[in-house]
Amino acid sequence: MANQWNNTRRKLKLQFERDGITRCEQCNGTFALGFAHRYKRRFITTAEELATVALLCVKCHERIEFSGHENMKNAIDAIIENRSTSFG
Numbered sequence: 798m799a800n801q802w803n804n805t806r807r808k809l810k811l812q813f814e815r816d817g818i819t820r821c822e823q824c825n826g827t828f829a830l831g832f833a834h835r836y837k838r839r840f841i842t843t844a845e846e847l848a849t850v851a852l853l854c855v856k857c858h859e860r861i862e863f864s865g866h867e868n869m870k871n872a873i874d875a876i877i878e879n880r881s882t883s884f885g
Contacts, residue, residue, distance in 0.1 A: 805847050806832060813852055822876045823857035833858045835873040836866070851876040 809832060813819065820827055832850040834841060841847050851873050853861065861872045 801844065802838065802847060805844070809848060809850060818852055818880070820852075821854040821857055822851045822880065823853055823861075826854040826856070829855035831855065831858055833861060833873060835870045837862070837869075849873070849877070851880075 819830075821830060830852055831854075833853045834846070835849055836846065838847075861869050864872065
């Protein structure tokens with residue numbers, strides 16, 4: 798799955814840049830950005846779920862990741878939903 802994540806991450810970086818998503822989707826910061834998943838990666842088993850991410854700074858990523866599994870899923874879902882209504 799690690800190799801698959803490297804390929805997916807490369808594609809996501811291009812897609813997010815093309816879509817103008819280059820800041821933390823939670824706080825609008827720019828420091829230490831990375832992709833946050835709905836579930837911890839060790840529990841992800843499909844390519845679709847691997848690509849279901851939000852772009853977050855390390856501070857927001859950690860806050861969401863350590864809030865518990867259900868809160869993590871809900872937070873990422875809310876960010877993605879907000880993105881789809883913002884970007885149409």
